[in-house]
Amino acid sequence: MGYDINNESAALKWLTTEETPILRSEGEKQFIEGYAVLFYDKANPGSEYHLGGNCYERVNADSFDECLLRGDNVVSWVDHNKDWQLGETKDATLFLRKDPKGIHYSIPIDPTYVDHVKAVQYQRRGKLKGSSFKAMVRSIVKRDGDKYIRTLTKATQLYELGPVFQPCYPGTSAELLLRAEVDAAERTRQQIDRWKEISQRIAK
Secondary structure (H helix, E strand, O other), X not given: OEEEEOOOOOOOEEEEEOOOOEEEEEOOEEEEEEEEEEOOEOOEHHHOEEXXXXXEEEEOOOOOHHHHHHOOXXXXXXXXXXXXXXXXXXXXXXXXXXXXXXXXXXXXXXXXXXXHHHHHHHHHOOOOOEEEEEEEEEEEEEEEOOEXXXXXXXXXXXEEEEEEOOOOOOHHHHHXXXXXXXXXXXXXXXXXXXXXXXXXXHHO
16 A cells, blocks of 8 residues: 655656667757656566665656646756756757657757767766656655555656766665655554544444
């Protein structure tokens, strides 16, 4: 059983994929592309992010539907660094699509733009290790056997996404935080169950 945790931080940085972003060519044009979000697929162990220890994060496939349908402006920064901007959806320098695998992004490269040139160099040197996003989310936390799991059920606002070259947060602190959330949710459930039991006794 999971316990709904409705108020996640708007500054949440959730690394969901460690797939290396690619540099794709189309004629003379080039694009940096990758998946900022991988939807959880039980057949694909790589679709859940390992926080450390026995703690994991997952994303439901319909989590971002509302944001994408609304057409929110989304920016792309390298490693969540606002001083290294690659594009944004409102001026067609960043393109997003949802497919069965996740949320894919594509950034057309401008060879006269220093930040693009630097990003291409990082990709060619193998320094871009994955992709990430920043969003306001709702999630459910639960314990499944010996695993602690947080599942993102809805993103109410998608702010930023793009390639990264270092983790968004230390695994140990994220692991401890998730364990604390699960334990707190279980204590709340137990308290509610006790209240229900007392109410039923009074009603009799």
